[in-house]
Amino acid sequence: MDTTLELLQLIKAHSIEFIDSEYLISQEDLEEFLEEELRLCTLEEGGILEMKYKEDAVNYWKTGKKKRLSVESVRRRFRKVNSLRQLYRWEENLEKGRTQREKN
Numbered sequence: 001m002d003t004t005l006e007l008l009q010l011i012k013a014h015s016i017e018f019i020d021s022e023y024l025i026s027q028e029d030l031e032e033f034l035e036e037e038l039r040l041c042t043l044e045e046g047g048i049l050e051m052k053y054k055e056d057a058v059n060y061w062k063t064g065k066k067k068r069l070s071v072e073s074v075r076r077r078f079r080k081v082n083s084l085r086q087l088y089r090w091e092e093n094l095e096k097g098r099t100q101r102e103k104n
Helices: 002-010 027-040 051-061 071-077 084-103
Strands: 041-044 047-050
Touching: 047 051, 051 071, 051 084, 071 084
Parallel strands: none
Antiparallel strands: 041 047
């Protein structure tokens, strides 16, 4: 019993903070918000790249007359492009994202 009283004395009432219920959101709303944030931005090589940037880079890469542009050409306009493999990965991710949005 004495240890319980000692513990209660250690807890200070001023460390408790009440928040207004208007700032609370449901778990469903939180998940929806996080899903949308993940769709808009993804982590890539230590930084955050927006999906729009990736889409623009991939579309530019595909604008070659007979074949796709070289990585060097794309990199001149989109500095964050590092490799051909990265462009293929972005293209695949964009396609997956489109099909996911169509399902929803």
